[in-house]
Amino acid sequence: MIAEMLSYGFMCRALVVGTLVSLCAALLGVSLVLKRYAMIGDGLSHVGFGALSVALAMNLSPLKVSVPVVVLAAFGLLRLSESQRIKGDSAIALISTSSMAIGVIVTSLSGGMNVDVYGYMFGSILSMNMEDVYLSVGLSAVVLFLFFLFYHRIFAVTFDENFARATGIRADRYNILLALLTAVTVVLGMRMMGTLLISSLIIFPALSAMRVFKRFLWVVLCAALISVLCFFAGMTVSFSLSIPTGASVVIANLTCYLLMSLVGTITLGRG
Amino acid sequence: MALLKLEGVSLGYEHLIAAQDVSLSIEAGEYLVVVGENGSGKSTLIxxxxxxxxxRKGKVLMGEGLKKNQIGxxxxxxxxxxxxxxxVYEVVLSGCLNRCGLKPFYGGRARTRAQYAMERLGIRALKDECYRELSGGQQQRVLLARALCATEKLLLLDEPTAGLDPMASQELYNLIRSLNEEGVAIVMVSHDIGAALHDANRVLCMHKTVSFVGTVEEYMKSDCGRFLWGCREEGCCHDR
Known part of the structure; x- marks a missing residue:
């Protein structure tokens, strides 16, 4: 069946992009979950939805419009949650629902829900064209490279931002970097998982890895592995049963989380 | 010039001023303990x-070649x-990050330094243990080792013994004292005034502003000090 899957061009494209995006999401996810920024992925995806509804209505390329808009939104979210006047989670809800509302209004004014909009809500990884693939591969490569390069700094800022800042590390810069990478990953992942499911790609692998591993490095590596494996599992199930890819990947991740919890409980004796 | 000099510094959050008009200098190698009630501006000052x-007002100046990345x-x-x-190793090593400059990864010197800091604080055996599974005292040692990686000159500690049992607290104080004896200047916020005064050579008493600063002997004789030692008398800063 694997051979049959790979014989389709659109499946190959989906697998390449999906693997890279899953990898990015899992790596960043560990940091985001630990920093209590897990819902940022969800918030940004709603902003992404708003942006691409507008792009579709104006006949522009969805990815090229939503990447910069979501990056801007990520900066905005960071600023808002730092200002302490509005707390982080409320700030996310505020921005995400507003952009979702704009998206819905623009969509209904420009001819209602069409296939494209539906695809972005629930994922449509199989409908990617070559241009999307190149853009996705390029951007994920940049995300992976930057994560690798700044791994130790991201650890320091995640573990203890105040200490990092007090000892002369420019913590703000790395927060911005994290927000930027997350924004790019979310937009890329939306194509595959859909607006409503993308945050699972960020949160699940990190949580699963943390059930068993106790070192940051291992958690990061394990999350990356889990994410890619679950993506393949989800993709295969989705292909053989003809069910939506995004939802299948989420269920694969849920299964993995339950398994890892079990392993964690047995080997480490904690619930 | 002193390591660190505060000139008429006022600090606060949003609409609140937490510490007002503080002038103070921290000399190389000294051991200053900052005392005061909850909300008196100690942590804010740090x-x-x-x-x-x-x-909000005033200036914080660094002297004697002290750089931002040499403070623990x-x-x-x-x-x-x-x-x-x-x-534990990952946490301690992260204290060396400020020495890496633009290099993305830790070099051999940073690793040696982290090893040394762990040895110095007696947590070498815990190197591969998980930080969250350590006891409170061990966790504090890990954080102290990390701070030690970041500095040779000045260490600022914010209630290092909070939540520790008396035994673990005493061990931590002994470690801090021995670091001070090796030449690291210490500024420590503490509620555990008896133990802190035993080791310190200067005391700063905060009450929104500086209500006392001087040597331990002077402090014991001052109104502030006498109050905390149990003799409530008129004119003490805490009665204001």
Missing amino acids: KGMLGLLHP YMPQQSAMQRDFPAS
Whole structure:
């Protein structure tokens, strides 16, 4: 069946992009979950939805419009949650629902829900064209490279931002970097998982890895592995049963989380 | 000039001024303990010294070639850290990050330094243990080792013994004293005044502003000091 899957061009494209995006999401996810920024992925995806509804209505390329808009939104979210006047989670809800509302209004004014909009809500990884693939591969490569390069700094800022800042590390810069990478990953992942499911790609692998591993490095590596494996599992199930890819990947991740919890409980004796 | 000099510094959050008009200098190799009630501006003052809070008024100056990346800091633990998957070595090593400059990874010197800091604080055997599974005293030692990686000159500690049992507290104080004897200047916020005064050579009493600063002997004779030692008398800063 694997051979049959790979014989389709659109499946190959989906697998390449999906693997890279899953990898990015899992790596960043560990940091985001630990920093209590897990819902940022969800918030940004709603902003992404708003942006691409507008792009579709104006006949522009969805990815090229939503990447910069979501990056801007990520900066905005960071600023808002730092200002302490509005707390982080409320700030996310505020921005995400507003952009979702704009998206819905623009969509209904420009001819209602069409296939494209539906695809972005629930994922449509199989409908990617070559241009999307190149853009996705390029951007994920940049995300992976930057994560690798700044791994130790991201650890320091995640573990203890105040200490990092007090000892002369420019913590703000790395927060911005994290927000930027997350924004790019979310937009890329939306194509595959859909607006409503993308945050699972960020949160699940990190949580699963943390059930068993106790070192940051291992958690990061394990999350990356889990994410890619679950993506393949989800993709295969989705292909053989003809069910939506995004939802299948989420269920694969849920299964993995339950398994890892079990392993964690047995080997480490904690619930 | 002193390592760190505060000139008429006022610090605060949003509409609140937490520490007002503080002038103070920290000399190389000294051991200053900061005391005061909850909300008297002690932690805020430490944050001001570290540059985590920008002064509303006044200036924080660094002297004697002290750079921003040569200050060690031991913050109060956050709730997030108690649940963080990281090994002791990973945490300690992160204290060396400020020496890496633009290099993305730790070099051999940083690793040696982290090893030394762990040895110095007696946590070498815990190197691969998970930080969140250590006892409170061990966790504080890990954070102290990390702070030690970041500095040779000045260490700022914010209630390092909060939540520790008397035995673990005493061990930590002994370690801090021995670091001071090796030439690291210490500024420590503490509620545990008896133990702190035993080791310190200067005392700063905060009450929104500086209500006393001087040597331990002077402090014991002052109104502030006598109050905390149990003789409530008129004119004490805490009665204001």
